[in-house]
Amino acid sequence: MKKQKEDQGIFTEYFKAFYLQYAGDLVFFARQFVDAHAAEDIVHDIFLKIWDKRSTIIVEENIRNYLLSMVQHACYDYLKHQQVEDTFMNKAVQQIKLDELKYYESPKDYLWDKDKIEAVYASIEKLPSKRREIFKKAYLEEKKHTDIAEELDISVRTVETHVYKALKFLRDSLITFLFLSFF
Structure with a gap:
């Protein structure tokens, strides 16, 4: 060993x-x-x-x-x-x-998607200024309703109401756009 x-x-x-x-x-x-x-x-x-x-x-x-x-x-x-x-x-x-490339069956599909995005932004710009500001903070900046309310010195319920009305307006205006884009 x-x-x-x-x-x-x-x-x-x-x-x-x-x-x-x-x-x-x-x-x-x-x-x-x-x-x-x-x-x-x-x-x-x-x-x-x-x-x-x-x-x-x-x-x-x-x-x-x-x-x-x-x-x-x-x-x-x-x-x-x-x-x-x-x-x-x-x-x-x-x-x-x-x-x-397969996802977009044709370049037309890509452009159509781009047109949809532009239509959404155009509709957002048609909102009243305070509602547009609150909507952008909630959806584009992804802030919580409580943070928006605190930042703007308003109630959370007021923020929720503005967001609800903004979504309703966008839904109504974009349905018309989608309907017209099919024809």
Whole structure:
């Protein structure tokens, strides 16, 4: 048991020296193909693999070439994976654009939606000034009725009445617009 711990300690020391001797060169080599963070990750992963296989490791004279080959293959795998991810992302973006285009069956639909929005804003502008102010605060600024009442120094009930009457007016004026837009 003591011999095994000694062997483990010796290997750990050799491994540290081995890592310090080769890691910098390997990262430098990997940076020719991938960004700095990926290069460091690739080299660290390679040394982790070596550490995990320490019981079966055989040190060869051409270890530097072997390590460079491992880095080269790891960079290749990384770049292929990035290519797959990029392709997936491009396809996802294209699909979103296609779905958006399908949402508007024709440019006429988009313009019709724009006309509806403009009609809503035009109807809001036709409201009496106090009612318009309260309605905008409630629906466009998304303020609570109690906050509006406090800000304007009026009762909450007055705010609710103005909002109710504004909605009734908008409903009535927009029904006419929608009816006319179908013909």
